[in-house]
Amino acid sequence: MAKTIQEINEKIRRGRAVVCTAEEVIQIAKSKGAKQAAAEVDVVTTGTFAPMCSSGAYFNVGHSKPRIKLGGGTVTLNDVPVYTGFAAVDFFLGATAVPDTDPRNTIYPGKFSYGGGHLIEDLVAGKDVQLIARAYGTDCYPRRKLETWIRLEDMNEAVLFNMRNCYQNYNVAVNLSDRLIYTYMGVLQPNMRNATYCSAGQLSPLLNDPFYRTIGIGTRIFLGGGIGYVVGNGTQHNPSVPRTAKGIPRMGAGTLAVTGSLKQMSARWLRGASFTGYGVTLAVGIGIPIPILDEDMLLYTAVTDADIVAQVVDYSEAYPHYTSGNLAEVSYAELKSGSITVNGKKVPSAGLSSYVRAREIAEILKSWLEKGSFLLTEPAETLVSADSEVEFKPLQERPILNNNRVAAS
């Protein structure tokens, strides 16, 4: 009864594929049993819409007359600096970049009202932005100054490239200290008066394919409202963490690097975000189709919020100082109920990842598959999984002494 991706694609082409979302499959598995459900369902669609700081985009803006070599010079877009260490008119923009004039946290807590994430959103929305460049001038690229309005459609290439996205599970953040703290997990009230989490849980892509059997290099996905691809594992991909009996990582584990042309994406699915006291980031919408190759895949996709657990971590002391010691393990069903219990205390919980938008993405992807306009891909290479012994290494600091030029062995 096992199916292949080619067989499923044939059904998609003929408009005959049975597609359901990762939410719908839970009920189908319950009412029909896994075996029957696996025979009937061809694809399960997933989704997530949450902030991810390791997002960025690269651009080629075309050559000016006379030519200018932005490489090695300085370039800002709406005052947000970009990285120019490339050829003449290529550069990379990071989601967390902020204008040099932003006070950052010198006026604490900083507002971070505009940065790389917002710029990506503005460009995708079709807005004009200001490009201001200074270059050193060469014989072949004589120009030293460039100031112009530019928009996405004027550029040759504009490509979203996220070196890490789609985190498979994540921490639940609390604050044990007696002062308010501002983190990438939001504003955390003193004495554990709130808890924040950031995962779409049962709808989240990698929680529906916990061992990366079907998601790998080259997988075609919904990215930012358009079509994108998985490039490989994301940075900090850490598949060897402890897992539940069903194989679900109990904490942050796998990640994906993804890419896709910004020109076909939409501002609804790429949103700049300002985290008070922390910085700017980009909320990215991702949806991944999971082929139901066999009963095992069906069981993986039928995972529920009650099956997925996360670790509660103190962001006042344990996280910043990188010390171990999780306060509790809670399920997404508890987190979504509005409160969790940590050390006997009831703590209100709230999300940072939009479950409503995750559901919408899974629905959109489902409609693409049903229309036959989106075909599944066989991964060119699968990602390293739980048996890989990949380690998540902390930085080992080695002091540089006495102006030495060669590291001591």
Next chain:
Amino acid sequence: MAKKRLVLNFPPQLIDQPVTYRLITQYQLEVNILRASITPREWGRLVVEVTGSKENLDSGLKFASNLGVEIKPLAQDVQWYQERCIECTACTAICPTGALQLSREEMRVSFDHDKCIVCGLCLPICPYGAVEIMF
């Protein structure tokens, strides 16, 4: 009985006059101060919930208005932009009155103007600038 949530803007010259006292004693209005910002020589601002008979409420507000107090309904000063909200739910755990509320079944966020007391706690919480307070 009528109830109104209002923003009372006091010009600097009124700062030493007990306007709220008069609203309570002369017009028998129940005045619940939700938020206050009073600085000498500057415009003062009170966010209040005022309760009383319709007649007293109207004449009390007319009295304040004649003195030079600018009166605006609270709703005009708080805006929740649905299109900016991504429904992450971060604000819902912090909102003290449940004005920003979450339907758990659907995980949908909505805003109820009538419950908002303009405490401003949601402002630094929302990464998407979905709530704005105009003062």
